[in-house]
Amino acid sequence: MARVLLTRSLPFDAITTLEADHDVVTHPGPLPPDRATLTHLIADADGVLCLLTDRIDATLLDAAPRLRVVSNLAVGTDNVDLVACAARGIPVGATPDVLTEATADLTFALILAAARRLADGERAVRAGDWRTWEPAGWLGADVHGATLAIVGAGRIGEAVARRAAGFAMPVLRVGRDDDLHAALGQADIVSLHAPLTNATRHLIDARALAACKPGAILVNTARGGLVDQVALAAALHAGRLAAAALDVTDPEPLPVTDPLLDAPNLLVVPHIGSATRGTRERMVSIAVANLVAGLTGAPLPHPAPGT
Numbered sequence: 001m002a003r004v005l006l007t008r009s010l011p012f013d014a015i016t017t018l019e020a021d022h023d024v025v026t027h028p029g030p031l032p033p034d035r036a037t038l039t040h041l042i043a044d045a046d047g048v049l050c051l052l053t054d055r056i057d058a059t060l061l062d063a064a065p066r067l068r069v070v071s072n073l074a075v076g077t078d079n080v081d082l083v084a085c086a087a088r089g090i091p092v093g094a095t096p097d098v099l100t101e102a103t104a105d106l107t108f109a110l111i112l113a114a115a116r117r118l119a120d121g122e123r124a125v126r127a128g129d130w131r132t133w134e135p136a137g138w139l140g141a142d143v144h145g146a147t148l149a150i151v152g153a154g155r156i157g158e159a160v161a162r163r164a165a166g167f168a169m170p171v172l173r174v175g176r177d178d179d180l181h182a183a184l185g186q187a188d189i190v191s192l193h194a195p196l197t198n199a200t201r202h203l204i205d206a207r208a209l210a211a212c213k214p215g216a217i218l219v220n221t222a223r224g225g226l227v228d229q230v231a232l233a234a235a236l237h238a239g240r241l242a243a244a245a246l247d248v249t250d251p252e253p254l255p256v257t258d259p260l261l262d263a264p265n266l267l268v269v270p271h272i273g274s275a276t277r278g279t280r281e282r283m284v285s286i287a288v289a290n291l292v293a294g295l296t297g298a299p300l301p302h303p304a305p306g307t
């Protein structure tokens with residue numbers, strides 16, 4: 001019976017099916033295994049179902065001589081060294097498509113929340129600061145008709161663009177070869193959907209933020225590493241950006257002492273783009289299908305992009 005490591009407890013039906021005919025070892029508890037624990041647990045695994053919180057690199061792979069498949073429970077695979085896996089003939093699976101709509105929904109929720117200052121308003125109500133209807137209180141920005149730059153116009157970016165059509169928003173799609181700074185100069189709202197690679201790390205740096213239209217809003221539901229957070233904090237403090245809403249940060253979790261959290265008009269949520277019950281069930285099903293295929297030597301139904 002093949003031995004499979006789950007790096008976190010996954011309370012979903014697909015795991016019960018997996019357990020029926022595999023020897024499944026699950027790292028217990030709500031937190032990721034630390035490096036030493038992961039190295040120990042993976043040593044005799046034939047396959048691993050891992051999360052975006054697990055770093056799967058060459059050193060770890062060297063400690064896993066039996067490993068035949070890495071199945072990542074995410075569409076992003078920046079936590080996995082794809083080159084090191086390929087060099088060892090280990091296929092890597094991902095979970096594309098099934099989280100596209102849920103992530104686009106959250107993106108739009110963040111766009112609306114940041115533009116209309118939902119977090120500020122909610123805090124004011126709880127603090128007893130809602131004294132009357134205020135003609136100039138909690139003023140935000142219009143979303144309807146605002147120009148939206150979608151940076152990284154893949155599947156999720158396109159799903160956001162479809163939602164933007166309902167808000168009569170002109171959409172600027174910014175691909176790898178497009179002029180990012182020119183688009184930033186025209187956009188009222190900038191939404192990030194690019195994968196994190198060496199080329200995209202800190203894509204939104206101080207220069208990019210300086211190129212933004214004054215009063216623009218930045219939304220990131222992709223990867224925290226796309227944004228230079230020191231530069232973002234400075235742009236928010238300076239009022240150069242009106243607001244930012246982040247589902248992802250670098251690192252994750254963002255320490256409560258991180259200076260970014262002192263910046264005004266900032267909304268941060270804990271990486272919940274795909275966090276709907278149905279989406280997570282589908283993600284786990286795909287991850288299990290990838291895992292089982294890899295264990296039998298069959299092509300993975302959903303290989304990681306670029307593998």
Ligand code: DGY
Nearest residue numbers: 073074075076099274
């Ligand atoms: C992913 O899949 O890459 C998301 O960030 C988590 O669902």
